[in-house]
Amino acid sequence: MSVAHEERAIAVTVPKDKSEVISSFIPADFDVPTGREEEWRFTPLRRMKPLLTALPQNDGATVEIDGDPAVIGVDAAQGPIQPGEWLVPVDVVSALAWAGAADTTLITIPPKTDLENPVTVTITGTSTSYQKLRVTIEHDSSATVVINHQGTGQHAENIEVEVGARSQLKLVVIQDWDRDAVHLGRIHSHVGRDATLTQVVATFGGDLVRLVSTVDYDGPGGSAELLGAFFADAGQHLEHRLFVDHNEPHCRSNVVYKGALQGEHAHTVWIGDVLIRAKAVGTDTYEINRNLVLSDGARADSVPNLEIETGEVSGAGHASATGRFDDEQLFYLQARGIAADDARRMVVRGFFTEVLDQIPDADIRDRLWAAVDDEIGAVGSGVGS
Amino acid sequence: MAELVIRDLHVSVDGDEGPREILRGVDLTVRSGEVHAIMGPNGSGKSTLAYSVAGHPKYTVTSGTVTLDGEDVLAMSVDERAKAGLFLAMQYPVEVPGVTVSNFLRTAATAVRGEAPKLRAWMGEVKEAMGKLKVDQSFAQRNVNEGFSGGERKRHEILQMELLKPKIAVLDETDSGLDVDALKVVSEGVNRIHDEIGTGLLLITHTTRLLKLIPAEHVHVFVDGRIVASGGAELADKIDSEGYEAFVASEEAGAKA
Ligand SMILES: Nc1ncnc2c1ncn2[C@@H]1O[C@H](COP(=O)(O)OP(=O)(O)OP(=O)(O)O)[C@@H](O)[C@H]1O
Ligand SMILES: [Mg+2]
Numbered sequence: 001m002s003v004a005h006e007e008r009a010i011a012v013t014v015p016k017d018k019s020e021v022i023s024s025f026i027p028a029d030f031d032v033p034t035g036r037e038e039e040w041r042f043t044p045l046r047r048m049k050p051l052l053t054a055l056p057q058n059d060g061a062t063v064e065i066d067g068d069p070a071v072i073g074v075d076a077a078q079g080p081i082q083p084g085e086w087l088v089p090v091d092v093v094s095a096l097a098w099a100g101a102a103d104t105t106l107i108t109i110p111p112k113t114d115l116e117n118p119v120t121v122t123i124t125g126t127s128t129s130y131q132k133l134r135v136t137i138e139h140d141s142s143a144t145v146v147i148n149h150q151g152t153g154q155h156a157e158n159i160e161v162e163v164g165a166r167s168q169l170k171l172v173v174i175q176d177w178d179r180d181a182v183h184l185g186r187i188h189s190h191v192g193r194d195a196t197l198t199q200v201v202a203t204f205g206g207d208l209v210r211l212v213s214t215v216d217y218d219g220p221g222g223s224a225e226l227l228g229a230f231f232a233d234a235g236q237h238l239e240h241r242l243f244v245d246h247n248e249p250h251c252r253s254n255v256v257y258k259g260a261l262q263g264e265h266a267h268t269v270w271i272g273d274v275l276i277r278a279k280a281v282g283t284d285t286y287e288i289n290r291n292l293v294l295s296d297g298a299r300a301d302s303v304p305n306l307e308i309e310t311g312e313v314s315g316a317g318h319a320s321a322t323g324r325f326d327d328e329q330l331f332y333l334q335a336r337g338i339a340a341d342d343a344r345r346m347v348v349r350g351f352f353t354e355v356l357d358q359i360p361d362a363d364i365r366d367r368l369w370a371a372v373d374d375e376i377g378a379v380g381s382g383v384g385s
Numbered sequence: 386m387a388e389l390v391i392r393d394l395h396v397s398v399d400g401d402e403g404p405r406e407i408l409r410g411v412d413l414t415v416r417s418g419e420v421h422a423i424m425g426p427n428g429s430g431k432s433t434l435a436y437s438v439a440g441h442p443k444y445t446v447t448s449g450t451v452t453l454d455g456e457d458v459l460a461m462s463v464d465e466r467a468k469a470g471l472f473l474a475m476q477y478p479v480e481v482p483g484v485t486v487s488n489f490l491r492t493a494a495t496a497v498r499g500e501a502p503k504l505r506a507w508m509g510e511v512k513e514a515m516g517k518l519k520v521d522q523s524f525a526q527r528n529v530n531e532g533f534s535g536g537e538r539k540r541h542e543i544l545q546m547e548l549l550k551p552k553i554a555v556l557d558e559t560d561s562g563l564d565v566d567a568l569k570v571v572s573e574g575v576n577r578i579h580d581e582i583g584t585g586l587l588l589i590t591h592t593t594r595l596l597k598l599i600p601a602e603h604v605h606v607f608v609d610g611r612i613v614a615s616g617g618a619e620l621a622d623k624i625d626s627e628g629y630e631a632f633v634a635s636e637e638a639g640a641k642a
Contacts, residue, residue, distance in 0.1 A: 329481050338492055346489075349484075350528070351482065351483055
């Protein structure tokens with residue numbers, strides 16, 4: 001299988017301060033990470049061992065698709081497909097996942113189609129699985145696609161997203177794993193001319209989740225709204241890495257990731273890299289990560305990084321803030337008669353509002369709010385104990 | 386008829402060099418229908434008194450009692466105090482990101498009243514209260530205190546007071562930062578609640594500006610963690626013209642003796 005991929009090994013430039021990154025479909029092109037590498041230094045590698053070794057058994061995962069097959073070209077059993085046009089693995093896990101996935105789940109929305117109801121893909125892990133998904137929305141269309149991850153096991157996945165010219169795609173990727181699951185994922189989105197991608201990543205479950213979301217553009221006028229919400233409990237490692245490559249002029253990106261942490265050894269990592277290339281004049285970009293630490297013993301790492309190679313940007317900024325839960329807010333609400341647990345819930349919910357209120361579909365929004373409430377419920381009972 | 390009774394209240398805060406006593410024996414009684422004013426130099430402990438009555442966790446009551454209609458306030462949690470009918474308009478109201486004023490007010494009213502107000506009637510009630518306090522209706526959809534100007538925050542405090550209808554309210558420098566017109570609107574609001582339901586008021590203030598609009602029949606001078614003098618409205622005028630020097634000096638002399 002890897003033979004067919006050989007000539008596709010392409011080197012892409014990434015922010016200069018990072019060493020030249022290898023991009024390849026061939027797992028053997030990569031060194032197995034030791035934990036000393038910049039991009040792996042936060043990740044507890046021993047908890048994802050099965051995904052680092054060469055092609056273990058792919059036991060598969062159940063993939064269910066809920067959407068109108070008459071409108072969308074859905075094929076969960078396509079067999080091997082050509083390597084992605086846009087997504088090229090940049091690490092061994094992604095390369096292994098590409099090589100190891102038997103089928104590709106294809107979701108194709110034809111041109112000039114406005115899908116009313118979301119297309120939902122539910123991936124249920126069992127033991128070890130590799131997945132490959134390709135979401136394509138052709139030109140002048142609009143749609144919402146939801147990808148749900150649930151179940152257990154060790155799971156590596158590549159999702160390739162292509163947004164056609166003038167189309168609008170809302171992509172929601174939910175990590176609702178069982179507490180012991182491990183998920184290493186890569187999402188690459190290629191945003192067309194005057195197209196808009198709204199991507200929401202919500203990570204609540206799992207033992208170790210590490211998602212690398214990269215974006216580039218196909219022409220001017222593209223816009224990427226990248227939203228994330230995550231909630232790490234005791235012992236969970238939730239890592240979100242973003243790289244927005246402003247490779248075309250007059251494109252926009254806005255990254256807002258919000259995370260809450262609670263419990264001993266709850267660990268979150270957020271790395272936000274934005275590169276504005278020399279030709280990308282008129283770029284407008286902003287990225288922010290905020291973390292709310294609800295208890296002692298939790299740790300949030302947050303590293304925004306902005307590289308600008310042109311003097312003609314229309315706006316570029318980044319911010320990162322990690323703070324303790326504000327007892328003054330709690331006091332203020334309680335002083336108005338609101339019981340401590342409810343006040344705490346309001347403050348934590350308030351923290352996530354900025355992200356969750358932007359979720360397009362009411363059902364999904366309600367579901368994620370319910371997930372947040374569950375997490376807060378666990379927090380409430382954890383406090384003072 | 387409600388009665389807040391503070392007796393020999395001693396309160397400490399934890400500082401870098403261990404606990405530090407801020408309130409050193411406060412005695413004060415505020416009843417329904419009464420208006421009290423507390424005036425005192427910066428750092429004398431006025432806000433500490435207000436926070437201690439409201440139950441802020443940073444302040445430790447080391448001795449003394451606070452009761453509301455005979456009930457032990459100090460044994461109550463912060464929210465229980467509010468439900469019992471105490472209200473504190475804060476000197477520095479905090480922002481609560483992501484929580485709208487509308488959601489906040491309704492949650493608070495539901496908690497204090499013990500049941501959720503009927504939606505339609507409630508909306509009318511809020512609208513009317515906002516109108517009277519000249520708070521723009523758009524504030525309902527804004528996040529609590531987020532981006533509010535100093536004066537807007539103070540008006541928002543009084544809006545809450547109007548909706549929660551407390552038995553006894555402590556207003557910590559609600560007048561500071563208000564322009565002339567806003568001061569008028571706010572004091573009208575406070576007077577209205579006072580007249581309508583007889584809320585007992587404890588006004589913490591630095592100037593007689595507020596006391597001209599909300600006449601206080603009891604004025605207390607607060608120095609170094611306690612009330613050192615009490616009197617009528619004339620006491621406020623005296624402070625206005627002469628300052629606290631005389632009180633501070635006599636307090637120091639008293640402390641040495
Ligand atoms: N949480 C705290 N930690 C440490 N010191 C505190 C704390 N709260 C109050 N203090 C100290 O207690 C003293 C009294 O403060 P307080 O805020 O009660 O004064 P105040 O009379 O309200 O002053 P102002 O007129 O400036 O509002 C001050 O010296 C203050 O620094
Ligand atoms: Mg004060």
